[in-house]
Amino acid sequence: MAKSIFELNEVYFSYLNKIPALNGVNLSIEEGSRSAVIGANGTGKSTLLAMLDALVFPRRGSFRAFDKEMSENILNNDEFCRFFRGRVGFVFQNPDTQLFCPTVKEDIIFGPLQLGVAHNEVVRRLEGVAATLKIGHLLDRSPHQLSIGEKKKVAIGSVLAIEPEVLLLDEPTAGLDPQTTRDIIDILIAQNKAGRTIITATHDLHIVDEISDVVYVFGFEKKIVKTAPSSEVLADQNFLQEHNLIHIHRHQHKNLVHLHSH
Amino acid sequence: MAENNHFIERSLMAVLVLFKESIFSEDCASRKGFLQARDPRVKALMIFVLLLAALFSRSIPFIAGIYGFCLVLALVSSIDILFFWERTLFFIPFFSLFIAAPALFNIFTPGEPLASFHLFGMAVSITKQGAASAGIFFLRVLTSVSLCVLLALTTRHSVLLKVLRVFKVPQIFVMIMGMCYRYIYLFMEIIQDTYTAIKSRCGNISSSARGRKIVAGNIANLWRRSYDMHNQVYSAMISRGYSGEPKVMDEFRAGLKDWLCLGVTLSVFILSLWQNQYLN
Numbered sequence: 001m002a003k004s005i006f007e008l009n010e011v012y013f014s015y016l017n018k019i020p021a022l023n024g025v026n027l028s029i030e031e032g033s034r035s036a037v038i039g040a041n042g043t044g045k046s047t048l049l050a051m052l053d054a055l056v057f058p059r060r061g062s063f064r065a066f067d068k069e070m071s072e073n074i075l076n077n078d079e080f081c082r083f084f085r086g087r088v089g090f091v092f093q094n095p096d097t098q099l100f101c102p103t104v105k106e107d108i109i110f111g112p113l114q115l116g117v118a119h120n121e122v123v124r125r126l127e128g129v130a131a132t133l134k135i136g137h138l139l140d141r142s143p144h145q146l147s148i149g150e151k152k153k154v155a156i157g158s159v160l161a162i163e164p165e166v167l168l169l170d171e172p173t174a175g176l177d178p179q180t181t182r183d184i185i186d187i188l189i190a191q192n193k194a195g196r197t198i199i200t201a202t203h204d205l206h207i208v209d210e211i212s213d214v215v216y217v218f219g220f221e222k223k224i225v226k227t228a229p230s231s232e233v234l235a236d237q238n239f240l241q242e243h244n245l246i247h248i249h250r251h252q253h254k255n256l257v258h259l260h261s262h
Numbered sequence: 263m264a265e266n267n268h269f270i271e272r273s274l275m276a277v278l279v280l281f282k283e284s285i286f287s288e289d290c291a292s293r294k295g296f297l298q299a300r301d302p303r304v305k306a307l308m309i310f311v312l313l314l315a316a317l318f319s320r321s322i323p324f325i326a327g328i329y330g331f332c333l334v335l336a337l338v339s340s341i342d343i344l345f346f347w348e349r350t351l352f353f354i355p356f357f358s359l360f361i362a363a364p365a366l367f368n369i370f371t372p373g374e375p376l377a378s379f380h381l382f383g384m385a386v387s388i389t390k391q392g393a394a395s396a397g398i399f400f401l402r403v404l405t406s407v408s409l410c411v412l413l414a415l416t417t418r419h420s421v422l423l424k425v426l427r428v429f430k431v432p433q434i435f436v437m438i439m440g441m442c443y444r445y446i447y448l449f450m451e452i453i454q455d456t457y458t459a460i461k462s463r464c465g466n467i468s469s470s471a472r473g474r475k476i477v478a479g480n481i482a483n484l485w486r487r488s489y490d491m492h493n494q495v496y497s498a499m500i501s502r503g504y505s506g507e508p509k510v511m512d513e514f515r516a517g518l519k520d521w522l523c524l525g526v527t528l529s530v531f532i533l534s535l536w537q538n539q540y541l542n
Contacts, residue, residue, distance in 0.1 A: 085503040097494035102420030102440040111502035113509040144447040
């Protein structure tokens with residue numbers, strides 16, 4: 001049986017102690033697995049990813065990562081902090097928050113440098129990431145000169161350069177054209193084949209089947225209401241509609257008007 | 263009323279265009295040219311040494327010579343000379359001419375008269391010493407501004423920031439400057455988009471009072487957005503292992519040509535000190 005990386009048990013979290021974001025979440029993620037987190041807007045997906053990346057901590061309940069109970073205190077330990085940050089990579093929803101350096105190259109090498117990776121190894125990783133994501137021609141550009149698709153690829157590259165065991169991705173394909181979406185799906189599949197654990201929060205149901213084996217569905221009550229294989233979740237149209245994940249689409253073929261879910 | 267509206271729109275858009283063109287355009291820095299090919303650290307040192315030479319020298323022909331050298335450097339660095347003058351001749355040197363103008367007259371600088379005339383019944387003359395002081399002041403400002411613009415035009419801003427480290431500027435400061443540079447552009451785009459959105463919903467803003475209210479509201483909104491973003495950016499930094507001490511990688515490589523150039527500029531500086539001594 002595969003080792004569990006993350007364990008969440010009855011986790012509660014609220015912003016400013018007022019605005020609830022997670023309301024009794026139970027979750028277990030295994031090493032090397034592919035998971036998708038889906039749910040309507042504001043149901044807690046991004047907060048869950050932020051918690052898995054130890055950027056926020058439970059107000060109540062237990063969050064364990066790599067067999068350690070997670071808290072702000074444990075991350076004050078430099079050794080553990082470096083261990084954790086080197087193993088978990090988070091691709092934020094908005095690439096403009098992730099790409100904060102003056103050039104793409106500096107953004108990609110930022111993570112490895114902060115984690116104390118040797119300079120020649122940093123250069124090797126930079127070249128590797130640039131080749132894998134086909135972004136070599138962008139390295140000297142400033143992030144503000146990139147298209148949204150390029151920004152997303154560079155944001156993924158900035159995390160891959162850390163060579164993490166776990167990749168957390170918040171809406172990696174939102175607002176992208178079909179080809180860039182395809183490129184990103186291929187990158188995620190390749191990363192999982194290389195042994196990385198992939199956890200993706202998304203609204204794009206058409207990519208869920210390809211990038212996940214298990215799907216966690218967040219409900220309006222800000223907790224996981226269903227955990228099931230992706231094929232099973234995607235087949236349950238009524239359930240998806242109930243949770244704002246699909247809608248009934250009406251359109252016309254010549255004189256025939258028909259309805260179907262989207 | 264419509265004039266007020268156009269005034270707000272024109273000012274806002276003109277400022278944004280000016281920012282984008284002057285700060286973020288890297289056309290000149292991307293061209294192949296003499297200064298673009300130099301190691302940025304050596305280039306910054308060269309400009310610094312030339313600045314010192316212009317500041318220390320008290321000879322008009324010598325400072326004019328440095329200015330001439332600056333123009334030659336601009337030409338061999340694929341910079342259109344008219345564009346270069348447009349960037350350097352107006353504003354600062356122009357205003358410095360106004361500041362230096364009183365020094366021309368015998369009221370402030372007594373000496374050998376060059377030209378005399380009557381002003382409000384008073385005999386006033388332009389003195390040789392006054393003309394020399396004003397000329398040196400104006401030339402120094404013009405040369406200094408031109409040298410700085412030359413450095414800014416031929417070096418990518420991100421590289422220019424890295425060069426600050428050579429001058430022992432703390433890394434955290436360099437990093438904050440880099441992030442400012444990165445996010446000013448983003449916020450400028452937000453301002454532009456917001457203004458377009460307002461225009462598409464409200465059409466022309468009917469009064470200046472309403473215009474001011476909208477601008478004030480947008481300033482507050484932008485501040486809130488920047489506050490939110492700073493939290494997210496900090497999280498993104500923490501997530502990639504940042505622990506308060508930024509670590510960087512130096513990639514500069516200086517070659518023989520770079521050191522030769524630095525040698526030439528150092529010679530110019532020594533010459534400026536020597537000719538000061540000689541003139542005294």
